[in-house]
Amino acid sequence: MSDSLSRREALTALGAGALALGLHATGAGAADNPHAGLMAFKDGQYVLPPLPYDYKALEPHIDEQTMRLHHDKHHAAYVAGLNKALAALEAARKANDFAAIQALSGQVAFHGSGHFLHTLFWNNMRAPGGAGPSAALTAALSRDFGSLDGFKGQFGAASKAVEGSGWGILAYEMLGKKLLVLQAEKHQNLTAQGVVPVLVLDVWEHAYYLKYQNNRGEYVNQWWNVVNWDGVERHLAGMGALV
Numbered sequence: 001m002s003d004s005l006s007r008r009e010a011l012t013a014l015g016a017g018a019l020a021l022g023l024h025a026t027g028a029g030a031a032d033n034p035h036a037g038l039m040a041f042k043d044g045q046y047v048l049p050p051l052p053y054d055y056k057a058l059e060p061h062i063d064e065q066t067m068r069l070h071h072d073k074h075h076a077a078y079v080a081g082l083n084k085a086l087a088a089l090e091a092a093r094k095a096n097d098f099a100a101i102q103a104l105s106g107q108v109a110f111h112g113s114g115h116f117l118h119t120l121f122w123n124n125m126r127a128p129g130g131a132g133p134s135a136a137l138t139a140a141l142s143r144d145f146g147s148l149d150g151f152k153g154q155f156g157a158a159s160k161a162v163e164g165s166g167w168g169i170l171a172y173e174m175l176g177k178k179l180l181v182l183q184a185e186k187h188q189n190l191t192a193q194g195v196v197p198v199l200v201l202d203v204w205e206h207a208y209y210l211k212y213q214n215n216r217g218e219y220v221n222q223w224w225n226v227v228n229w230d231g232v233e234r235h236l237a238g239m240g241a242l243v
């Protein structure tokens with residue numbers, strides 16, 4: 001545990017240094033997980049990272065007051081909520097009492113997505129007047145969206161069409177190695193945006209009904225007998241996630 005934390009703290013420091021220089025995070029840690037340098041941890045807790053620029057740096061396009069409220073109040077509340085939910089889950093594990101698992105999982109999804117997405121969002125912006133996408137980035141966007149304009153058209157349309165609260169998202173699909181544009185409605189529909197699934201259990205009825213009928217619990221219990229732990233480890237190793 002402590003090894004894992006010190007590694008994360010080292011990655012955080014590395015990333016913060018790179019960001020202070022206006023560069024993307026570099027180095028072995030960043031290669032393992034390009035988001036690692038953006039997230040800050042202290043004593044095992046998620047912490048609110050400072051904005052990588054001044055509150056008024058994005059004016060006139062985004063105003064200082066909006067940035068102060070958005071970062072200092074909204075984003076801070078997500079970080080506090082995520083830490084609170086994780087602490088409650090630790091207590092639940094120790095007591096072997098998962099009566100509140102539905103609510104607590106939802107809290108991790110809601111606050112975790114809020115924290116991860118806002119951290120990315122701040123770093124996805126910079127003062128007006130900077131460079132456009134590099135040739136390499138333009139080539140990658142053109143590969144998967146036809147052209148830079150094709151990407152911007154789709155991303156803009158997806159963002160404008162999100163129903164209610166939510167996000168437009170450019171995401172990398174790691175198994176097929178392809179960029180995708182997605183919409184997130186709200187952001188907490190029981191997944192924490194920003195995570196990469198590594199072990200999944202299908203609990204749709206089609207996955208177990210012939211053998212277990214309505215007894216999903218027994219299906220889940222028996223499922224542990226067929227887990228490919230080796231594959232899970234390889235997936236985590238590929239992302240630099242092992243202790």
Ligand code: MN
Nearest residue numbers: 070074075118
């Ligand atoms: Mn927000």
